[in-house]
Amino acid sequence: MPREFKMGPATRESYGEMLLVLGAENPNIVVLDADLSKSTYTGKFGEKFPDRFFNVGIAEANMASIAAGLAYDGKIPFLSSFVCFGLCKGFDQLRAGVAYPRANVKCAFTHGGISIGEDGPSQQSVEDFALATALPGFVVLHPADDVSAKALVREAAAHPGPVFLRLGRPKTPILYAPGTEFPIGRAKVIQKGKDVTIVAIGLLVSEALKAADILKAEGVEAGVIDLYCLKPVDEAALAAAAAESGAIVTAEEHLIWGGLSSIVARVVSERRPVPIRSVSLGDTYAESATGPELFKKYGLTAEAIVKAAKEAVAAKRG
Numbered sequence: 001m002p003r004e005f006k007m008g009p010a011t012r013e014s015y016g017e018m019l020l021v022l023g024a025e026n027p028n029i030v031v032l033d034a035d036l037s038k039s040t041y042t043g044k045f046g047e048k049f050p051d052r053f054f055n056v057g058i059a060e061a062n063m064a065s066i067a068a069g070l071a072y073d074g075k076i077p078f079l080s081s082f083v084c085f086g087l088c089k090g091f092d093q094l095r096a097g098v099a100y101p102r103a104n105v106k107c108a109f110t111h112g113g114i115s116i117g118e119d120g121p122s123q124q125s126v127e128d129f130a131l132a133t134a135l136p137g138f139v140v141l142h143p144a145d146d147v148s149a150k151a152l153v154r155e156a157a158a159h160p161g162p163v164f165l166r167l168g169r170p171k172t173p174i175l176y177a178p179g180t181e182f183p184i185g186r187a188k189v190i191q192k193g194k195d196v197t198i199v200a201i202g203l204l205v206s207e208a209l210k211a212a213d214i215l216k217a218e219g220v221e222a223g224v225i226d227l228y229c230l231k232p233v234d235e236a237a238l239a240a241a242a243a244e245s246g247a248i249v250t251a252e253e254h255l256i257w258g259g260l261s262s263i264v265a266r267v268v269s270e271r272r273p274v275p276i277r278s279v280s281l282g283d284t285y286a287e288s289a290t291g292p293e294l295f296k297k298y299g300l301t302a303e304a305i306v307k308a309a310k311e312a313v314a315a316k317r318g
Contacts, residue, residue, distance in 0.1 A: 001217075002210035002302060005173030012110040012167045014149035016041025019078065022157050023049050028074060029157065032067055034060045034081040039169075040110045042080045060085045064093035064105075071103040076157060083109040083125035083166060091131055098162050099135040105163075106156045107132075112142075112166040113253035114281065114298065115203055120288035125166075126281055130258025132164035133231045139163045139184055140231040144205040147176040148188075148228055155184050166202070170291050173206040175226075187234035189241070193223035196309045196316075197241040197248050199264050201227055203300075204251040204279070210302035215309055222309055233263055239271035247312035251279040251305050275315035277308040 023029050023045055030052040037043035037055065046053035056063045060081050067077040079086065086109040087094070098105045114124045132140045139159055143149035149167065156163040175190075182188065190205075191212065200208035205226045212222040223245055225237060242248055248268055252260035261278040268274060279299060286294050295301055 002213040005175070005206055007171045008146040008174040010168055010171050011143050011146065011149035012039070012041050012169060014143070014146045015108055015110070015153055015167050016044055018150045018153040019045045020048060022154065023052065026076065026157070029076045029078065030054070030070055032056055032063050032077055032079040034058060034063050034085060036081055039082070040080040060089040061093045064090040065097050067105045068093070068097035068101070068103045071105050076104060076106065078106045078108050080108050080110065082111040082123060083128045084111070084123050087125065087128050087131055087164070095135060099137055102137045102161050104161060106165065107163065108153065108156070108165045108167060110167040111169045113168065113202065114286040114294045115253060115291040116169045117291040117294065118288050121285040124286055126255050126285065127258065128166060129230060129254050129260065133258070133263070135162070137161055138231065139229070141184070141229055142166045142201045143182070143228055144202055144226055145172045145175045147174070147178055147180055148182050151180065151182040152228065155182060159184055168202065170203070172203065175205060182228055184229055185232045185234060186229060187237040188226040188228060189237060190224040190226060193221040193245050195221045195245055195247065196313050197223040197225060197245040198251060198305060198309065199225045199227050199238065199241070199248060199260065200251040201230070201260055202253055204253060207300065207302045208251055208305055211305035211309065214302060214306050220309065220313060227260060227264070230260065230263055233267060235267045235271060238264060238267045242268050242272035242274045246274050247316045248274055248276045249279065249305060249308045249312050250276065251300070253300060254280060256280045256282050275312045277312040279304050279308050
């Protein structure tokens, strides 16, 4: 039977908690929000540090420019909104004001992917990794649980340059022990497998682990890697997994274009070519329903990963 996980807080909640810790440690940390502080969990920072919290209203593009200005003045700004607003609406300003000068701005955007559910496709960010990884100099991070989220918020604050951090709305399974480290530029190899390796991010990491359990019961040994840092990507970990298992499956809450699948395919094709299969949204927007209903309809499940893994193994043997 697939393993079961104890549920923890949403990564957006973890973000809000870590902001309070970092704010107490470093007076240069400031937070900007686009009138969504209750949902992004930045409101508690505003209550504790009112002189370092700026609600810019529904003006995400301006927020990016303000954050850049604060960074030029030596501050460490965290700007927050929903991903679809902060990144999509603010992309031009992030490109010109943050990426081009390599400003020390941290884009911690919440409600990523289709797991936000009933808010519908207008607010479901499914192209954000393609946009963020296209910005030169940006670090791109996506935590899978509370522990990794808190660790990556701290990593983002310490990194001397722009960072995009995708955070989620729903509660997440607890995957890691407190104190686990998540350095930028690395991947977390959760388990190794000789038959296939599943490379997953975010909520799909727990589905990957469930899929590995199902495959094990059928005699297939699957490794699982949490590629929490999409950029810079841990090429060595991916190449080693390809060499050890001879087949790769990617699993992501994102379009097939420009996200995890594209990143892994590039690295593996250059370093150690093996059969690759992908689990993703494909080339479509989703619709309005609960997160679990959407994951089932669009194939972001352990069962879909199992199917893809069997196809990858078969391609290797063929």
